[in-house]
Amino acid sequence: MNITVVLDWCTQREPYARMSQPTDLELISTCPESARIALDRYLDQVRETARWCEQAGHSGLLVHSDHRLVDPWIVAQVILQSTERLRPMVTVQPLYMHPYTVAKKVASMARLFGRAPDLTLVAGSSKEDLLALDDATPHDLRYRRLAEYGDIIQQLLTRQSPLVHEGDFYQLHMPATLGALVESSRPRLFVAGSSEAGRTAAASLQARTVGHPLPDSEPSDCVRLGIVARAEERFAWSVALERFGTDPEGRLRHGLEMCWSDSSWHKALASAGTEAGAEAASLWLEPFQNRRAQCAYLVGDYRGVACEIVSLLERGTRTFILDAPTTEEDLEHTACVFQRAWSRFASPLALTG
Secondary structure: OOOOOOOOOOOOOOOOOOOOOOOOOEEEEEOOOHHHOOHHHHHHHHHHHHHHHHHOOOOEEEEOOOOOOOOHHHHHHHHHHHOOOOEEEEEEOOOOOOHHHHHHHHHHHHHHHOOOOEEEEEOOOEHHHHHHOOOOOOHHHHHHHHHHHHHHHHHHHHOOOOOEEEOOOOEEEOOOOOOOOOHHHOOOEEEEOOOHHHHHHHHHHOOEEEEOOOOOOOOOOEEEEEEEEEOOHHHHHHHHHHHHOOOHHHHHHHHHHHHHEOOHHHHHHHOOOOOOOOOOOOEEOHHHHOOOOOOOEEEEEHHHHHHHHHHHHHOOOOEEEEOOOOOHHHHHHHHHHHHHHHHHHHOOOOOOO
């Protein structure tokens, strides 16, 4: 793996560190959510964020999907039109769209843009959202449905012959397709779920399981987290508290959401928080508890956060899905953290400062 440093933020404040995209360490960022930005500015923000991430060497941009947000496929198309290499990672929920429609959209984008969006398959964590569309399917059964859903999508995108499928949840009788995609154009599948049912679904699809870096969690090749890092710890906490400080209304809504949720990762994150001002680079749950993020955060100076990343690398994590950047500078600081982390992981004596 090579990390190319054009100018080093790690030792000076003026320059800018960038990472080339390595083959064995992958950074994926998260697209801003439409619920947090005025809609007349939203698409401009998506384009700008996508360009930042591509320039910083990230490989993809996660696009969330739920009742509150604009259609993720429109956002994915904007990302493809605004970049040359970046791949959107569209969040897909069986309740929202038939698997044939998903496959048709993926195939169409691959043909028109030369890149297919990757897919994050989710079973649905909010009972309130599920019941709003009259879905009372139990937790584990939703993951069985998700596995069948993902299998149909894969078959529609790879089979040379028409598909006949008679399953527990879906039936298809030779629907027309745009033809099988070559391997380089096929989407990668990720499954969001830390429960046994979620991991079983991911294994059946040969998909990657998206986990969270919690102390007692199972090792995962792919984790979600946020990072606020600066040259000095006090500056990092100043930025973090300004962005994600206590929000009583957000905490109330978070508490209500937890009452409805049967998600394993929701419950694990809810019980793993640490207070602001804790030791540098410890997990910080204030953004999650304020309903401002869907992941834990690492906050601290470059060295401290890099040490936490090293511990994840040692457990086998190679893909990091990072929370949405607020500014382009966030990506500069993150690049510095991963440069240090990989240097130490590859050669333990390399990170001494």
